[in-house]
Amino acid sequence: MANSMKAVSIPEFGAAEVLRLGDVPVPEPGPGEVSIDVAYAGANFAEILYRQGVVDVALPFVPGIEVSGRIRALGAGVGGFQVGEPVAALTIVDSGGYAEVVTANAALVAPLGEAGFEVGAALPSNSTTAFLVLERVARLARGESVLVHAAAGGVGSQLGQVARLLGAGRVVGTVGSAAKIPAAKAFGYDEVVLRDEVDGTGEFDVVVDMVGGPSRRASLDRLAPMGRLVVMGNASGAEDVGIPANELWFTNKTVSGFNLAAFSAVAPGEVGRALRRAVQAVADGELRVEVEALGLDQAVDAHRRIESGSTTGKLVLRVR
Ligand SMILES: NC(=O)c1ccc[n+]([C@@H]2O[C@H](COP(=O)([O-])OP(=O)(O)OC[C@H]3O[C@@H](n4cnc5c(N)ncnc54)[C@H](OP(=O)(O)O)[C@@H]3O)[C@@H](O)[C@H]2O)c1
Numbered sequence: 001m002a003n004s005m006k007a008v009s010i011p012e013f014g015a016a017e018v019l020r021l022g023d024v025p026v027p028e029p030g031p032g033e034v035s036i037d038v039a040y041a042g043a044n045f046a047e048i049l050y051r052q053g054v055v056d057v058a059l060p061f062v063p064g065i066e067v068s069g070r071i072r073a074l075g076a077g078v079g080g081f082q083v084g085e086p087v088a089a090l091t092i093v094d095s096g097g098y099a100e101v102v103t104a105n106a107a108l109v110a111p112l113g114e115a116g117f118e119v120g121a122a123l124p125s126n127s128t129t130a131f132l133v134l135e136r137v138a139r140l141a142r143g144e145s146v147l148v149h150a151a152a153g154g155v156g157s158q159l160g161q162v163a164r165l166l167g168a169g170r171v172v173g174t175v176g177s178a179a180k181i182p183a184a185k186a187f188g189y190d191e192v193v194l195r196d197e198v199d200g201t202g203e204f205d206v207v208v209d210m211v212g213g214p215s216r217r218a219s220l221d222r223l224a225p226m227g228r229l230v231v232m233g234n235a236s237g238a239e240d241v242g243i244p245a246n247e248l249w250f251t252n253k254t255v256s257g258f259n260l261a262a263f264s265a266v267a268p269g270e271v272g273r274a275l276r277r278a279v280q281a282v283a284d285g286e287l288r289v290e291v292e293a294l295g296l297d298q299a300v301d302a303h304r305r306i307e308s309g310s311t312t313g314k315l316v317l318r319v320r
Helices: 045-052 117-122 126-137 154-165 178-185 195-201 214-221 245-251 260-266 268-283 296-307
Strands: 004-009 020-025 033-043 066-074 086-090 101-105 109-111 146-148 171-175 191-194 204-209 223-231 254-257 291-295 314-318
Touching: 004 296, 020 296, 033 086, 033 117, 033 296, 045 296, 066 101, 066 117, 086 101, 086 117, 086 268, 109 268, 117 291, 117 314, 126 154, 126 204, 126 223, 126 260, 126 268, 146 154, 154 171, 154 178, 171 178, 171 195, 178 191, 191 195, 195 214, 204 214, 214 223, 260 268, 291 296, 296 314
Parallel strands: 146 171, 146 204, 171 191, 204 223, 223 254, 291 314
Antiparallel strands: 004 020, 033 066, 033 101, 033 314, 066 086, 086 109
């Protein structure tokens, strides 16, 4: 097998243009890992943060937190997979997905079954996150109401649908512009409102905020007594917002955080189970992922589009 491969690297922190398609060594799976011949790599907001240096990583760095592809080789101690088997994988702990070959903890790899490679690269991060956030973090109960920000986006499009699958009552989404309302509605939200108008939407048992800034305060204000706010991102790039602890005490509200990368590092078994469930939900047609594929050589374009906040659904990069 060739010992070099094509990959998109971050040679220095900066704007989308720093991304470079070039040759790097092929990684070999360590104990407990598999290597994967990548078919598609998901393109996420998370990789923007790596590229900007918001997440400090050693350079050069190959980004990419999720892939689909075929098992290439099994590391020591790994069973349960066949070479050539189609899989979806979270490569979120060490990244490396924008490449022809990547390694992953075998616990974070799921048989792809009938789901297909394109969608298989689009679901590991966002759909798995949606199950973990709503079930494990927010402890959503049947009939409870849910508010989700950036509802037409990658993770937003999954949160609304998963809330529904878990038996939620009223499910409302917010978007940043009127043009995104139809896209968010198509993901099954009962109502979709402009984020500026969220004050008029009433109270919710669960609010999921990945936008930050003014959205953080507005989210807290929308919580019903015993409501739970899950903080899981800061897409607005705003300064961090202090959470008023005494206010939580006086109003019976809860604030929790979720980070898939950090949780995957400490609880790969649990994350892997959620990933398998997400793959199954997509394969069964219970969960819809809207995917647009670009070439690996269009990674710069993908980053520009994600950064501009103009995308709906999910972009993936076609590797081979
Ligand atoms: N904690 C975790 O484990 C986890 C997992 C997955 C995703 N996330 C986070 O969730 C967020 C969305 O990720 P994604 O992959 O789903 O990306 P995405 O589809 O690109 O969603 C980002 C959305 O955020 C909104 N936004 C608000 N202010 C923005 C700004 N200044 N620049 C760009 N976008 C802005 C936009 O929606 P509107 O037009 O509706 O405002 C945009 O479409 C990110 O913050 C990401 O880090 C966290």
